Amino acid sequence: MLAAELTAIGPAHEVVKAVEVDDPGAPKGDEIVVRLSACSINPADLLLIEGKYASLPEVPSRLGIEGVGTVEAVGADIDHLAPGDVVLSLGRTNWAHKVVLKGTQAVKLPSDIDVEQAAMLKVNGATAFRILEDYVDLAPGDWVIQDAANSGVGVNLIRLAAAAGIRTVNVVRRAELIEPLMDQGADVVVVDGGDLVERVHAATGGAEIRLAVDAVAGSLVRRLADCLASGGVIVNYGLLSGQPCEITADHLVFKGLSLTGFWLAKVASGMEYDQVAAMYQGLAGRIQDGTLSVPVEARYPLERIEDAMRHAGTYGRDGKVLLRPNG
Numbered sequence: 001m002l003a004a005e006l007t008a009i010g011p012a013h014e015v016v017k018a019v020e021v022d023d024p025g026a027p028k029g030d031e032i033v034v035r036l037s038a039c040s041i042n043p044a045d046l047l048l049i050e051g052k053y054a055s056l057p058e059v060p061s062r063l064g065i066e067g068v069g070t071v072e073a074v075g076a077d078i079d080h081l082a083p084g085d086v087v088l089s090l091g092r093t094n095w096a097h098k099v100v101l102k103g104t105q106a107v108k109l110p111s112d113i114d115v116e117q118a119a120m121l122k123v124n125g126a127t128a129f130r131i132l133e134d135y136v137d138l139a140p141g142d143w144v145i146q147d148a149a150n151s152g153v154g155v156n157l158i159r160l161a162a163a164a165g166i167r168t169v170n171v172v173r174r175a176e177l178i179e180p181l182m183d184q185g186a187d188v189v190v191v192d193g194g195d196l197v198e199r200v201h202a203a204t205g206g207a208e209i210r211l212a213v214d215a216v217a218g219s220l221v222r223r224l225a226d227c228l229a230s231g232g233v234i235v236n237y238g239l240l241s242g243q244p245c246e247i248t249a250d251h252l253v254f255k256g257l258s259l260t261g262f263w264l265a266k267v268a269s270g271m272e273y274d275q276v277a278a279m280y281q282g283l284a285g286r287i288q289d290g291t292l293s294v295p296v297e298a299r300y301p302l303e304r305i306e307d308a309m310r311h312a313g314t315y316g317r318d319g320k321v322l323l324r325p326n327g
């Protein structure tokens with residue numbers, strides 16, 4: 001079987017290789033073997049590979065933060081999963097034909113779930129869900145503003161918010177995204193620029209906005225801060241611009257804004273298995289009821305891992321890039 005291996009720290013399309021590895025064989029008592037169906041390639045994977053994430057990965061090491069597959073075999077001590085079950089992997093080495101997981105690293109999903117959509121839940125679905133839940137008490141009719149609104153997180157946030165009656169202002173950097181995001185349920189879509197605050201004010205009728213969700217950082221944080229009502233909260237969860245978050249003392253002192261950070265890995269590490277499973281099963285239900293759906297731009301087999309890495313690392317995409325390890 002093949003597994004993606006990190007051969008060095010560097011550009012993903014150069015250093016990630018599909019290598020032949022031994023089949024896992026029979027699982028130990030508390031383990032399961034999962035045959036992977038679909039795996040998302042996220043910016044966090046690419047940052048890790050490039051040595052720009054929270055910690056440096058070992059070289060060589062296996063890769064792939066997200067994956068959904070079918071249980072092939074279970075160890076003698078496993079009673080909550082059985083062969084044939086569709087599971088979301090909580091492991092971080094999912095870019096492979098098969099992976100061995102502890103039973104507590106897999107969450108059972110509905111057997112008829114769309115595996116591609118499910119393969120985008122663990123990171124981006126959960127991030128959008130938690131950010132909407134955890135920072136500002138939002139009620140139907142309230143407004144939220146976010147940037148990188150066409151990203152996986154952004155589309156999930158638009159759709160979760162719309163289903164809850166929460167209205168979204170969505171900042172993008174390309175005008176061609178306005179129509180597709182309105183189709184996803186966005187209330188307002190604006191292209192970033194110096195007069196962002198005036199255009200947001202005009203489009204929302206001067207609505208009070210108390211939550212800003214930011215993946216870009218840099219000067220856009222200042223423009224988001226200008227759009228917020230006094231006492232509002234900016235939640236930064238990404239560093240797409242590579243720049244530090246800009247905010248003024250006026251924003252913090254006179255306007256009373258707060259700027260905080262969200263990291264799903266940290267949030268999840270503070271949760272019990274049952275809580276994590278319940279969160280993902282709840283989000284899976286939102287795929288099943290049509291609330292969550294993220295566009296996919298391309299699918300690759302493991303044999304074309306370099307092409308998949310190069311594609312995932314390009315911006316201006318129309319959706320996520322997925323691996324389909326077993327076709």
Ligand SMILES: NC(=O)c1ccc[n+]([C@@H]2O[C@H](COP(=O)([O-])OP(=O)(O)OC[C@H]3O[C@@H](n4cnc5c(N)ncnc54)[C@H](OP(=O)(O)O)[C@@H]3O)[C@@H](O)[C@H]2O)c1
Nearest residue numbers: 043127150151152153215237238240241262263264315316
């Ligand atoms: N903190 C956490 O726990 C957490 C969890 C999930 C994701 N994230 C972060 O969230 C961000 C989005 O992830 P994703 O998987 O949703 O992304 P994605 O679906 O792969 O989409 C990438 C997005 O980044 C935008 N972008 C890239 N470079 C940019 C720049 N310099 N300025 C503005 N926008 C830029 C792209 O815009 P175009 O389409 O115009 O190129 C696109 O909207 C990433 O930074 C990721 O690391 C963090």
